[in-house]
Amino acid sequence: MIQAILVFNNHGKPWLVSFYQRFPEEIQQQIIRKIFHLALKRDDNICKFLGGGSLIGGSDYKLIYWHDATLYFVFCGDSSESELGILDLIQDFVETLDKCFENVCELDLIFHMDKGHYVLQEVVMGRMVLEINMNEIMAHTEAQNRLEKSEGGLPAAPTRAASTMKNIGLPEMPWIINIGDLKIKVPNLSQFV
Known part of the structure; x- marks a missing residue:
């Protein structure tokens, strides 16, 4: 099961954060800083799997990340999750955000945080992967956008x-x-x- 999803920039500023276990805000910030430093130290040509999952849930958890332009996408999952499966999930999530925002960047996540969270909730909810089909996710996102526009926002x-x-x-x-x-x-x- 997925324990946490973090999206932060090259400077460690979190733009999209979803913890599926309750942590005080101070602990969440420490976790984000430590994970950022773990991911930042690694070269882009090195494996995208980290052993720092003990920061979140214990030795059973692992961190899988993807660095895309100025954003880091980090998923923390337990041993029941396949590292390659999570890496594929991250890639699907990034591609969906790219399609949703026409090449996602930090500003998209800053000014359209609600849409970023909506896409994330279409992919993962309650620690479980719900959907990986980009067309389904985009159809739900477009339906949500139409609903918001019809209600006046x-x-x-x-x-x-x-x-x-x-x-x-x-x-x-x-x-x-x-x-x-x-x-x-x-x-x-x-x-x-």
Whole structure:
């Protein structure tokens, strides 16, 4: 099973991170730094398999990475995963991002982080590989893009939320709610509707 997926640049700045085990943020940052230093020390002509999986889950885990232009794609998997299978999965993931962003670069992951995470979730979810067919992933991504455009995207969300609340017919809220000794004044929400 896959334990973590990390995408960072040549300077160690993470752009796409997905840990499938809970770690405090401080520990996650340490793990990313250590993995970055392990991958950075290696020449591009050397094997893409690292033994630093103990940073994440123990000696049973291994790191498989791919260096593409200014980005490192690192997957951590356990011994049940094939190193070549994971390397192929990384290549499929990178090719899908290339197709999605027309030659993926750091700026794509910075300004379209949601799309990068969506593609990642189409490939791997809950530590399991879901899909490796690039055409299926792209079809789902394009359907998601169409849905977001039809809903007006993120800028239209407050307006949609307000109109939804208005249309569900909730009773008028009292201006002051008394709970024992506690009095809560409810603000006038009509300005948002």
